[in-house]
Amino acid sequence: MSEERQPQQKNMTEEAFSAWFEMLYTRYADDVLRVSYFYLGDRGKAEDVCHDAFLSLFQHRPELKEGSEKSWLMKVALNRCRDIWRSAWMRRVISGSPMFEMIPGPDTIGQRMEKQEIMAAVNSLPPDFREIFILHYYQGYGISEIAEIAGVAEGTVSSRLSRGRKRLEKILGEGSEQA
Structure with a gap:
C-alpha cells in the first residue's frame, strides 16, 4: 500500500482535517441524503441522518483508507436509518400513511x-x-x-x-x- 493511501486522519492538523472533512461533505452529502431519504421517506429525518453521519466522522475521526470514505459514511447512515425505522415513533408516524x-x-x-x-x-x-x-x-x-x-x-x-x-x-x- 502506498504511503498516501494509508489512513492519516488522526495525525492531520486541524486545518488539514477541516479541508478533508469539507471535501468529503461536498462530495458525498447529497448521496448520503438521497439514500437516507429513500430509506425513511421523510426529508427532515433524512437530513438528520446525513448530519449524524458527518458528525460521527468529525467527532470520531475514524482511520479510513483513501477511497473508503463514502462506504463508511453510507454504513453509518444506514445504521442510523435502521435505528429510526425500528423506533416506536417511526412506526406510529408511518402507520397508515404512504x-x-x-x-x-x-x-x-x-x-x-x-x-x-x-x-x-x-x-x-x-x-x-x-x-x-x-x-x-x-x-x-x-x-x-x-x-x-x-x-x-x-x-x-x-x-x-x-x-x-x-x-x-x-x-x-x-x-x-x-x-
Missing part, C-alpha cells in the same frame, strides 16, 4: 402511480432486501461495494438482489391482477 413522498414532475399521472406502486413494493420488502435494492438500483453501487457497506458477503448481496426481484415481481403482479 412511505414515500412523491415530488411532482413533468411525467403523467399514470407514470406517477406506477412509481408509487414500485416504491411501495420496494418498501414492503424485508429491511435487508430493501437496503440492498436502494443501494444497487437507486444509488448505483456494485455488488462488492454493497457487501462492504452492508457488512455481508458478495454472495449474500447477489442472493438478496435475486430473491428481492422475485418478491417484487410477485408483489407487482398481484397488484396488477387486483386492478
Whole structure:
C-alpha cells in the first residue's frame, strides 16, 4: 500500500482535517441524503441522518483508507436509518400513511402511480432486501461495494438482489391482477 493511501486522519492538523472533512461533505452529502431519504421517506429525518453521519466522522475521526470514505459514511447512515425505522415513533408516524413522498414532475399521472406502486413494493420488502435494492438500483453501487457497506458477503448481496426481484415481481403482479 502506498504511503498516501494509508489512513492519516488522526495525525492531520486541524486545518488539514477541516479541508478533508469539507471535501468529503461536498462530495458525498447529497448521496448520503438521497439514500437516507429513500430509506425513511421523510426529508427532515433524512437530513438528520446525513448530519449524524458527518458528525460521527468529525467527532470520531475514524482511520479510513483513501477511497473508503463514502462506504463508511453510507454504513453509518444506514445504521442510523435502521435505528429510526425500528423506533416506536417511526412506526406510529408511518402507520397508515404512504412511505414515500412523491415530488411532482413533468411525467403523467399514470407514470406517477406506477412509481408509487414500485416504491411501495420496494418498501414492503424485508429491511435487508430493501437496503440492498436502494443501494444497487437507486444509488448505483456494485455488488462488492454493497457487501462492504452492508457488512455481508458478495454472495449474500447477489442472493438478496435475486430473491428481492422475485418478491417484487410477485408483489407487482398481484397488484396488477387486483386492478
